[in-house]
Amino acid sequence: MKKSQSNYRPWEIEPKWQKTWEKKPLFKTVDPPAGGKKYYALVEFPYPSGEGLHIGHAFTMTIQDIFTRKKRMEGLNVLNPMGWDAFGLPTENYAIKTGIHPAVATKKNTDQFQQQMKRLAFAYNWDREVNTTDPDYYRWTQWIFIQFFKHGLAYKAETPVGWCPACKIILANEEIVAGKCERCGAEAERRMQSQWLLRITAYADRLAEELDLVDYPDYVKAAQRNWIGRTEGVTIGYPVVGKNLTISCYSTRPDTNFGATFVVIAPEHPLVLKLTTQENIGKVRQYIEKAKKKSELERTEFKKEKTGVFTGNYALNRLTGKKMPIWVADFVVLTAGTGIVVGVPAHDERDWHFAKRYDLEIIPVVKPADSGGKWDFAKSPFTDIDKAEVFNSDFLNGLPALKAKEKIINFLVKKGWGKRAVNYHLRDWIFSRQHYWGEPIPMIYCPACAKKGISWWDTKEGKNFKPLFSPKKTGLRRQMAGWFPVNESELPVRLPEVKKYKPTDTGESPLANIREWVEVACPECASGARRETDTMPNWAGSSWYFLRYIDPKNNQALADPKKLKYWMPVDLYLGGAEHTTLHLLYSRFWHKFLNDIKAVPGKEPYAARRQHGVILGEDGFRMSKSHGNVIAPEKVVKKFGADTLRLYLMFMGPYDATMPWSTKGVEGCWRFLNRVWKLVVKHSQEKTAGKNHDLARIMHQTIKKVTEDIEELKFNTAIASIMEFINELMKQPSLPKKTLEILVLLLAPFAPFMAEELWCEVLGNKYSVHQQPWPKYDSKLVKGEIVTIIVQVNGKLRGQVQLPSNQTSKQPEVEKRAKKEANVTRHLEDKKIKKVIFIPRKLINFVV
C-alpha cells in the first residue's frame, strides 16, 4: 500500500483525473453509419449568467451525468451534449450598465461555466458545444424564421404590450414582475404595438393530440393541454340596433343565450368608438384612457370589482328580440375569443358581478336538474352545465343543458345567425423584442412595394412556392405587403456594433439608431427599404438547439438529414418544471413545423421527458441572495470534493422532489465515501477468499437494484443499496478482488473520480474504470436459497418461517410449518380456521 492511499484525499485525486480525462478522452460519440445503438440524452442548456453554476445546475446535470455514464458502460452510443442559451436580458442589462459588449461578457461566463462543469466531472460532448449567440448558430435560427414566414406562419400585427412609462421601453412579459417594471419598479402600463407573431395556434390541435405519442409525466401533458385550452362553441352574430353592423361573440354556453341581457366589448377593440353614441363618447374615451394606464396586475386581479361604461348603443338578440345594451369593460380581454362578450348574468360568475354592479337585468334560463330546480339567483349565478335543465327558453325548454347546447348551435347555424367555432386559450406567439441582445429578425420592409400591395408571394420566387398555410386564405398576402425575407444566401443577418444598448425612447430596438445597418435596398424593387429592427425572444434559439448538437458545424443545412435520422428523437429530455408550457410547447411547435417542411424527421422532438425537483436552502426556503441561504457548489467541492457533492445531491431524495439542503447530510456522504475508500484499500492486496454464498447473493441483489434504479432515475435508493452492500462488506474478514471491483464499478457513475483512483491506482487495473462494461447480475443468485414466509392470523403478523426456496410454492407444506410456529399456534388455539390465503414465496394468512 502506498502511503498516499491511507486516506481519501479528493482534493488531490480529483484534479489529477480531470487532467487525464482531458488528455485521454473516455467516451467517443460516433456519427452514422458507425456507432450501433444510439442514445440521445438531453439536458436543458443553461443561460450563462455572471453568477456561475448554481446548485440547481449541479443537481440536474449530475442526474444526467450518472444516467449517461451508465448508458455508456452498457455499450450504447451516447450523445450527451451541452451548450449555451446566451441571448438574454441580464447580459444586455450588464452591457447597458458597464458598456462591455454582451458577446465579451458571454464568452467570459461560458468559460467559467465550462470549467465548473468539468470540475464536477460532467462528461459532455464538448466538441459539439453550441451557443445561440454565435452567428453560425443564429444563421439557422433566422433561416427557420424565414421558413415560418414563407409558409404563412409569421406575421406582423398590432398587439397589446407592456410599457414602462419611466424607462420608456416596451416590456417583455418576463420583464414585468408582479405588474412592475423589473428594472425600475414603476407600474407597467399597456399600449398597442406592431409586433411579429408566430401562428402557433395553427398547430394547437396537433400539439395537444400528439402528446399521446410521447412519454412525459402526466402533469406535464395535463398542463400543456390545459395551456392550449381548446373549447368548442359558437360565434353568434348580434345586429347593432340602428346601424348596418353586426358584432359577434364567442360562447361555449349558447344553451343560456335566451338569458343574454347585455354585451361587453374590450376597451382596446377597434370597434369601440364606432359603437359609441355621440353623447357617450366623452365618458367612453375617458374610460379607455384609464384602462390603458391600469397595470396588468390591477386589471387582472381576482375578485376586483368590475368597472365599465355604457356606449349608448344596443345589440339585438334575435332569439328573444331583446335590445341588449353594449358596454365597454376592461374585464374583457381583447385577444380572447372575438374581444366582445355577450353577458348572461344568471349563468356566469363575471357577468353576474357586472350586472349587479350596474343594475343590469338578470334572466334565469337554466336551473339545477335535481333538488327541485331551486336556485337563488339574487345570491349567485348558476353555472353548472352537467346537471342542469333549460327553461324559459322557447324550443329548448325542458332539455338538459348539454343537449340544449347542441340543439341551439344547429339552430343558429341553420338560421345563419351563428357559426360553429373552436377557441384556444393558447394565443399566437409574440415573437418581437425591442432589445439589442437577440437574433435580428431577418426581414426587410419596403414602403414602395407596400404601397403597390406587393407581397413576397407575388415575387418570382414566391409564386413558385407552395406554402403550408395559404397566405391568401389567412389574409397575410395583403397584410404583409412590402415585407420580404432577407435572401437566404445572405444569412446570417449579424448584430451590428452599437454604442448604446438601451432601447430607444420611442420603444424601438437600439438597432433602429444604426442607419447604415437599417437602410437597405428592397430585394424586390431595389428602392429604399428598412431592415426589421426587432430581435427575437429568448425562446427562439432554444426552440431547436437539440437539432444543432447533432451536426453543429454544418454550413449547408441546420443539420445533415442522415445524422438527424440516426439521432432523433431525443431519448430522454431532462429539465425543470418552469419550462412545462413555454419552452416545451414552443420547441415541439418548431419541430412539427420543420417536420412538415421535411427539414427534420419525426413528429415529436422528445420521446421522453422528465422534470427535476428543486433544492431549497438549509432553512427550508427557496435559495436566494436576499435570504442568505445560497449553497455554492464550488464551496462544497473545496471542502469535500466533487464526488461527495454528486453523491449527496443524488442521495437527498427523489430526483423530482423539493428538498431542503442539509450540511449534515453532506457529511454523511463524505463519511460513506471514506468507508468505501478504506475498505477497498484494506482488502486490495488480498489473494484468496473462499466462496461465500450470502455475499454473492447480496452482491447480485445490489447490482440488480442499482441497475434498475438508475434506469428509473431513482438514485437515492440506488445509493442506499450500495450503502447496505458496504455495511455487509465491512463485516467480512476478507474479500475477493472481484467483489471490490464490482463495488467500484457500481460507484463509478456516482463518484467518477474516486472510482477511477480505486480502479487504477489501488486495485491496479487498466485505465479506465469508465470504459468497463456495466456489471451484470445472475438472477438465480439474486433469489437466494432460503426464503422467509410471513405468517399472519386475520391479516396480522404473528410470525415467520424460513424454508428452502423449492418448498415455498406448495401450500400444504408451508401451512404445516407455519402452524408449528409457537406464536402462531397460540393465536390459532380454540379457533376455527375459516379460510387460508396463500401467496407463494411470500405469505400465508389464516382467517379465523
Next chain:
RNA sequence: GGACGAGUGGCGGAACUGGCAGACGCAUACGGCUUAGGACCGUAUGGCUUUUAGCCGUGAGAGUUCGAAUCUCUCCUCGUCCACCA
C-alpha cells in the same frame, strides 16, 4: 377561482403490482478505541403497556378487502403552475 401534485419517526426519506411500515442517511443515547476528539468502530432508537409478548400507529373520517401508507368517497392542510379565456 382552476389544473396538477403531496401529507409516513426528532429530520431527509424507503416500502416493486394491495402482503413484514419506517430501508438508507442524519440526529440522539450508551459503549469501545484514544493523551484528546466534533475522528473512527460497535449497539440501541415510532409511541404506549403488565416487555419470551401485546396494543396503537402512515393528515382526519368513512368504505372495499382475509389483508390498505398504497384502492374508493368526504373533508383538512401544504406545495407548484395558471388565472376575469366568455
